Structure formats: C-alpha cells, structure tokens
Amino acid sequence: MDRLQAMSMFVKVVEVGSFSAASKDLNVPLPTLSRKIAEFENQLGVRLLHRTTRKLSLTDSGSDYIDACKRILEQVEEAEGRAKGEYLEPKGDLVITAPIMFGRLHVLPIIIEFLSLYPNINVQLLLSDRNMDLFEDDVDMAIRIGQLPDSTMIGTQVGSMRVVTCASQLFLSGQPELQSPYDLTQRSCILLNTAKTIPYWRYYLPSSGLTVHIDVLPRLTVNDSDSAVKAAVKGVGITQQLHYQVQDLIDKGDLKVILHEFEPDKVPVHLLHKTRKYLPQKMKVFLEFILPTLKKSISDLSVSN
Template identity: 55%
Template sequence: MDRLEAMAMLLTVTEQGSLSAAGRLLHVPLATLSRKISDLETLLGARLLLRTTRKISLTDAGIAYVAAARRILEQVEEAERAAAGEFTEPKGELAITAPLLFGRLHVLPLVAEFLATYPAITVRLLLLDRNVDLIDDHVDMAVRIGKLPDSTMVATQVGAIRTVTCATPALLAAHGVPQAPADLLRYPCVTVDTPMPTPSWRFRQPDSGAALDIAIVPRLTLSTAEAAADAGVRGVGVVRLLHYQVAAPVRAGALQLVLAPFEPDSAPVHLVHAARGQMPLKMRRFLDFAAPRLRAALKAIGAGLPSAEA
C-alpha cells in the first residue's frame, strides 16, 4: 500500500468530518477511501477512526497518529519543494487569494507586473469575497481586509481602509446633508447583502468612541459592493462601503462623503501566509514585491478622499 497516500486520505477525512465529504473533495470513491484507511489500520494494528452513521471521530491512537502524519506530510512537501529548487530559485506555481473587487483593481495589476519580472513563476489568483482556508485549499498567500483572528498565520500589514458613507450631490441637495448617523433614517439607502448581513450600519461617536448602530431600512439591496456603488452614483440612495469601492466616483465628484467624523475605525489590510517552515523563494519574492506596492496603492486611495476629521 502507498502509506503516504493513506496518511493524506486520513488527514482529509478528519478535516472534512466524514468519509463521504473527503471522498468528494479527493474525487475518490467512498469504498476506495474506506478500504485505504482500513488497510492502514490493519498495517498499524490499531483502530484510528470510530465510525457511526452520523459522524466519525478519532481514537486516542488516531489523534496521535494524525498529528504525526501531518508533520510527516509537511516535511515531505518541504523536501519536495527543496528538491524542485523552490528554496534556491524563485519558480513554480504561487496561489494567491484576494477579495473580488479589491483583487481586480489592486492585486491583479501587481500580479501582472510580478509575472513579467519572474518568468519562472506562475500564479493562480483566486478572487473571492470569502476567506478560504490557506492550508486546506492549498493557497500560499492571501490579502485580507479586516481584523484577523488569532492564528498561527504570519501577517504583514500593508495599510488600512476606511468605511465611508456617501451620496450624490443631487440627493443631498434634495434631502439635506445628514449631520448625525440617526439622520439617515429619513434617507433612501442602498445596502449590500453579504454572507453575514446586518440590519444596522455601525458608526462611532467622535467624542467618546462608543459604537452607534443605526437600523437602516434599505430602499435597494444588492449582492455586490460594486453594484451598490453604481446605484449610489445613480442617485438611488445613500451608500456605505469601503473607501476603495467608491474612490473613483468620489474623486470625480459623482459621490460626496458625509458623516466622516462618525466613521468606525479603519479596517487593517494584511498579506497573510501560513507559518510552516522555510518560506519558498517564490513566496518571499512576492511578499517583498507586493507589500510596498499595496501600501502605495492604499495610501493613494486615501489621499483622494476628504479627511475623516472633516
């Protein structure tokens, strides 16, 4: 039997929580997956998994074996990278993920420049408005917007992004310029239907810093921030988005910022990668290449907007 293959299958089963989910992910028939793990248990002379109709769980022996198997497979992967020259020469595939609109506007251009600089590297760029698991999805580096949870990941901050509220000059002329967040309750508003929607827009009291939640009743709800910005430009209502999402229409005068003193704290932007042994040169080169360019891009976006202290 291929012991490394069986180890990898066992890890996938434990990570997915069931044989059927692991089989779908690996594109392996359920019977084949079950047999491979049974063969591994026979070889070891120990039960690794407890199977029920609802779920699987690890035995005490299985917990220890899975931890050891994970270390072994990581060492094998690192040895393969070393043998392929990834630690001595920047080459191979680099998988990167970023939010959809931010990635298209600001990550794709620097990736194109990076590829022209390093012809031996290829890039798989995943533009998604959800956070992928870097290890499970085999992604080398991620651009993350917002506070990061505690983890073993290594993060390099490249800037911060404001959350801004804006509307067309015509809408503000018709309704007046709101002086406080509560004034928005009498304005038409446009919202984005996110994976974790909230009925409120959060602001911050400028004097105390206390959170201030306003229960917005949207006139229009859209599925993407890009569409919400377009609706705002068309005068449908007030929009509240990350500042890079409306930077162009604000610079052009199509949208006007309001309630800047009440903005919540800016969201940090990081380049994130897993902390697993020596970093391949392709990742080091990209980190060194991308970090200063993203810092400059975020600084330029911010420079084009009125101050939050206004």
Template identity: 50%
Template sequence: MDRFESMAMLVAAIDNGSLSAAGRVMHVPLPTLSRKITELEARLGTRLLIRGTRKLTLTDAGVAYVAAARRILEQVDDAEREAAGEFQTPKGELVITAPVFFGRLHVLPVVTDFLALYPEINVRLLLVDHNMHLIDEHVDMAVRIGKLPDSALYATYVGPMRSMVCASPHLLATHGVPTVPDDLRRFPIVRVAMPVPTPGWQFRSPDAGGVVDIPVSPRLAVSTAEAAVQAAIRGVGVVNLMRYQVLEAIQAGQLKPLLEPFELDPSPIHLLHASRGQMPLKMRCFLDFARPRLQAILA
C-alpha cells in the first residue's frame, strides 16, 4: 500500500467534506478512495473517520493523524520541489489567477514583462471572475479584490480600488443628475448579474455616519463588467463598477462619475498564495516583481 497516497486521500476527504468530492478532485473512483482509507485504518489498527450520511467526522485518533499527515505531505512536496531545483533557480510553471477585466488590463502586462526577465518560468494565467481554491485547483497565486476572509493563506497588500457610480452624459441630460443616493430610484440601472444577487447598492451616509442600502431594479442585467460599461456608454442606465473598469470611459468623456461624496471606503487588492512551507523561488520572484508594479498602477 502506498502510504503517502492514502494520506493524501484522507486529507482530501476532510478538506472537501466527503469521499465523493475528494474522489472528483483527485480523479480517483470513489470505491478506490474508500478502500484505500479503509486499508490505512486497518494498517494503523484504529478508526480515523466516522462516515455519516451528511458529513465526515474525524475521531480523536483521526484528528492527530490528519495533522501529522499534512505536515508529512508538505515536507515531501517541498523536498520534491527542492530536488527539482525550484528553490535554487527560478524555473517551472507558475499558475496565476485574476479577475477577467483587471487581469487583462493590469496583470497580463506584468506577466509578459516577467516572462521576458525569467526565461525558465512558464506562466498559466487564469482570468476568471470567481474565486478559485488555490490548493484544490493547484493555483500558485491569486489577485483578489475585496476584503479577505480569515484563512491559512498569505496575503500581500498592493493597493486600494474605488467603486464608482457612473452614467453617460446623454442619460444625465434626459433624467437629470442625482445628488443623493436615493435619487437613483428614478433612474434605469445596468447591473452585472452575480451568482448571489444583492438587493441594492450601498453608500456612505454622511449624516448618520453609517451605510445606507438603496434598492435598485436593473433595466438591463449583463454577465460581464465590460458589457455593463458599453451599455452605460450607450445610455441604457447607471452602473456601479470598480474604478479600473470605468476609467477609460471616464477619461474619454463617455461616462460621468456620480455621488462621489457617498462612496464607500475603497476595496483592498491583495496578492494571495498558500502558506505551505518554503516558497518556491518562482513564486518569490513573481511576488517581488509584481507587487511594486501593481502598487504603482493603483497609486
């Protein structure tokens, strides 16, 4: 029996919440994965998992064993990377993810300059608007916009990003200019459709010192920020987007910022990576290369 393989399957089962989910992540048939864990328990002479109908629960022995297995697997992973030279020479594949619009505008130019400087590193840049799971999906580094939840990941702050409400000069000429957030109730709205829709837009309340929610009903809902910008330029409605998404249209006079005194605090942008042992040199080189360049852009 491959003990390391069985350890990895057990850890994957706990991290993913079920044997079937772990099997999908590891591309292993469920009966094989279940048998491997059962064989591991038999070898150890103790039960590690309580397999309930809804979730997996570790026994006391399982808690201790999984903690030790994580350390062992991380040490083996680091040893393999070191043997391959990733800790002495910046080389190998680097997997980076970023939001689509921000990635195209700002991350891609940084990556192309980085590749010119490090000929032994290859980059796979994944531009998606959902948060990928760094460990499960084998991602080395992520650009994240917004407040981060508590996790066992390392985050490097690179700068702030405002959200801005904008509309076309034509729309404002037709409907007037809103002076307070509540005025938006009489305006057509363009929204980017989210997996979990929010009831409205939030603004700072200068008088109350808190936050107010303004319910908005979209005249048009689209799937990307770029489509929302184009719709707003055409006068379909008001948009509420990140500054980098509307900056070009504002500079061209196609959109006008609105309600700036009521904006919420800017969202932080971080470079995120897993805190797993020693960092491979390819990741350290990219972090040191990308951080000052992104900071200059956001400044």
C-alpha cells in the first residue's frame, strides 16, 4: 500500500468529517476509500476512526496519529515545492478569498499593489460572503470577519471592526431622539438575514456593564448588506452594520451613526491559512505585505466617525 496516499486519505476524511465528502473531494469511489482506510488501519495494527451511521470520530490512537500525518505530508509538500523552485523564490498562483464588500474596498487595492511588485505571482481573488472552506475549495488564504471557530488552521488577527447603528437624517428628523437601544423596538428597522447573521442586535449598556440583545421589529428584511444600506439611505429605517460597509456614506452625510455610546464589542478580523510552517515564498511575501497594510486600513476605520 502507498503509505503517503493512505495518510492523505486519512487526513482528508478527518478534515471534511465523512467518508462520502472525502470521496467526492479526492475523486475516489466511496468503497475504495473505505477499503483503503481499513487496510491502512490493519497495516498499522490500530483503529484510527470510530465509525457509526451518524458520526465519525477519531480514536485516541487516531488523534495522536493525525498530527504526525499532517507533519509528514507538509514535509513531503515542502520537498516537492523545493524541487519545483517555489520555496526558493516568490512565484506561482495564490488563491485568496474575502467578503464581497470588504474585499472590494480593502483587499483588492492591496493585491493590485502586491502584483506590481511580484511579476511572477498570480492571484485569484474570490469575493464571497460565504465562508469558503480552505481545503475543499483549494484556497490559500482567507480574510474572515467575526469570531473564528476552533480549527487546525492558523489565524492572525489584523484588527477589529466596529458594529454601528445608523439611519439617514431624513428618517431621523421625523422621529423622537433615541435614548437607549430599547427604543429600537418602537422604530422601523432594516434587518439583515443571512447564514452568518443573528436575528437580534447586540448593544453594550455602560450603566450596568452588560451586553443586551434587542429583538427589533423589521420594516424591511434583506439578505445582503448593500441592499440594507441603500434602503437606510432612502429613509426606510434604521440599520446595524459593520463600520466599513457604511463609512463612505457616513463621511458624505448620507447616514448618521446613532446610539454610538451603546456600541457592542468590536468584531475581530483575521487572516486565515492552512499551515504554520513550510510556507512557499509566494505565501510568505504575501503575508509580509498584506499584514501591515491591512492592519493600517482597519485601524483607520476605527478612528473615523
């Protein structure tokens, strides 16, 4: 049996959480994959995986062995990369993903400047508000806004983002001034409803030091931030957004931040990639380039209105 192939199959099954998903990713028939893993376990003389109809989990031996497999596969990948020359000089293709609006405003300009300095590197920028899987979608690096789940991937925080509540002056001029977040229950609101949003708005109460959840009654519900922001500009109601999504409109006076003294904790922004070491030069130089630039861009957002 090809031991490296078996290790790769074992790691893939664990990463995606099922034999069927790993079968699709590896383009290997499910019975073949199951047989290969069973043969691998027989060769090692230990059980690596607990299999039930509903759940797949690592045994104690499997938990110890998975880390060793990953290290070995990384070393093999490094050796192959050296043979190709990509660990000696920055060259090759990079696949980067980021949220649509944030990527367009804050990541694309950095990539354009980066490409002007490294003519032998090509970048594919995938803008999506869906959190793409770095393994399944073959992505080198992701920019993520929000708390990261526990994983084996490497996250580097580059800043944090304010969560602001805002409305147009047209809307606010016809309403009594809001004194607290609880007043929102009596006002027209624009709710964002996506797979990553929560059905309430969070606020911090300075008087008690508590964070509260306000169940707003939406006059309008949409599934993308751009539509919510446009509706707010037209005076439909109040919306809560990440600061970068409304900064330009606030600067131009089309929207006004309200309840700023009750803003909840800032949301972290991370760069996420798959491996801690044995990075090819193209990844090393990109990390070194984007880290300080993106940190400054996010920091500038934090100090603006």
